[in-house]
Amino acid sequence: xxxxxxxxxxxxxxxxxxxxxxxxxxxxxxxxxxxxxxxxxxxxxxxxxxxxxxxxxxxxxxxxxxxxxxxxxxxxxxxxxxxxxxxxxxxxxxxxxxxxxxxxxxxxxxxxxxxxxxxxxxxxxxxxxxxxxxxxxxxxxxxxxxxxxxxxxxxxxxxxxxxxxxxxxxxxxxxxxxxxxxxxxxxxxxxxxxxxxxxxxxxxxxxxxxxxxxxxxxxxxxxxxxxxx
Numbered sequence: 140x141x142x143x144x145x146x147x148x149x150x151x152x153x154x155x156x157x158x159x160x161x162x163x164x165x166x167x168x169x170x171x172x173x174x175x176x177x178x179x180x181x182x183x184x185x186x187x188x189x190x191x192x193x194x195x196x197x198x199x200x201x202x203x204x205x206x207x208x209x210x211x212x213x214x215x216x217x218x219x220x221x222x223x224x225x226x227x228x229x230x231x232x233x234x235x236x237x238x239x240x241x242x243x244x245x246x247x248x249x250x251x252x253x254x255x256x257x258x259x260x261x262x263x264x265x266x267x268x269x270x271x272x273x274x275x276x277x278x279x280x281x282x283x284x285x286x287x288x289x290x291x292x293x294x295x296x297x298x299x300x301x302x303x304x305x306x307x308x309x310x311x312x313x314x315x316x317x318x319x320x321x322x323x324x325x326x327x328x329x330x331x332x333x334x335x336x337x338x339x340x341x342x343x344x345x346x347x348x349x350x351x352x353x354x355x356x357x358x359x360x361x362x363x364x365x366x367x368x
Contacts, residue, residue: 155331156338170261175231181238230255234263240282249298258368268360274320288360300364307357311345
């Protein structure tokens with residue numbers, strides 16, 4: 140992550156991805172319970188933190204882009220620029236969606252998550268998959284890498300996490316992203332109309348395909364892990 144995030148326009152375009160965002164919001168909500176201290180690591184424009192805040196849940200946005208942080212604060216959310224500001228073993232639930240790929244030293248980041256979570260606390264992690272899909276968009280918005288499922292699981296286990304679920308997501312999106320890599324002429328800027336079209340037609344079909352091919356490939360990796368008691 141950087142102090143000034145260059146992909147805000149893409150974050151705004153992704154607001155058009157209603158089905159995609161609803162899918163991730165449901166994943167986030169599984170562990171977002173009253174009484175828990177919840178951390179959104181890399182909260183961005185607040186797509187997922189905002190609904191939790193509006194429900195009255197205790198959520199902290201970790202966001203080191205000053206502009207985005209100010210925007211979140213203006214909506215009444217608590218914002219910390221770094222997770223190091225939080226005490227060890229203080230977090231009941233941490234989720235991070237499409238953020239770890241922005242962190243150069245991802246192993247240290249995962250170790251920090253482990254230190255800040257309480258024993259027994261869950262982690263939800265969602266990241267882009269497969270370096271073969273690495274495109275101008277990845278370069279433009281500061282992705283250091285895309286992930287394969289097995290090495291990412293190993294990284295989390297090395298930090299001490301127990302893996303409860305790991306799968307690829309958005310199998311049809313794999314092919315859409317492959318096309319983006321080779322034929323995109325936008326300089327890595329998402330077109331909101333294209334995002335909306337894929338979200339309405341492609342993503343629901345992709346989720347059906349994921350039932351069969353999720354163990355093998357997809358545009359993203361989804362992992363639920365737990366810090367052992």
